[in-house]
Amino acid sequence: MKVMCETEEEYFLQHLVHQKLQGYNMPHPKCKATILIELASELRSLKEEHSSKPGMGIFLMGTPKGN
Numbered sequence: 001m002k003v004m005c006e007t008e009e010e011y012f013l014q015h016l017v018h019q020k021l022q023g024y025n026m027p028h029p030k031c032k033a034t035i036l037i038e039l040a041s042e043l044r045s046l047k048e049e050h051s052s053k054p055g056m057g058i059f060l061m062g063t064p065k066g067n
Helices: 008-022 034-052 057-061
Strands: none
Touching: none
């Protein structure tokens, strides 16, 4: 189905939607191990980011054992 577009931007957006509907821009499937490794890496970087900020370390230590 060919649709005439009034602007270049409209053509680009319609083309992008068409590609997504066809599945051209879909990421390749990943195995569970790869996803877990990526999540662990993100968590490590978030912990480092938060521990470098003053006053944020208390949230990463958890709750005291006595409570």
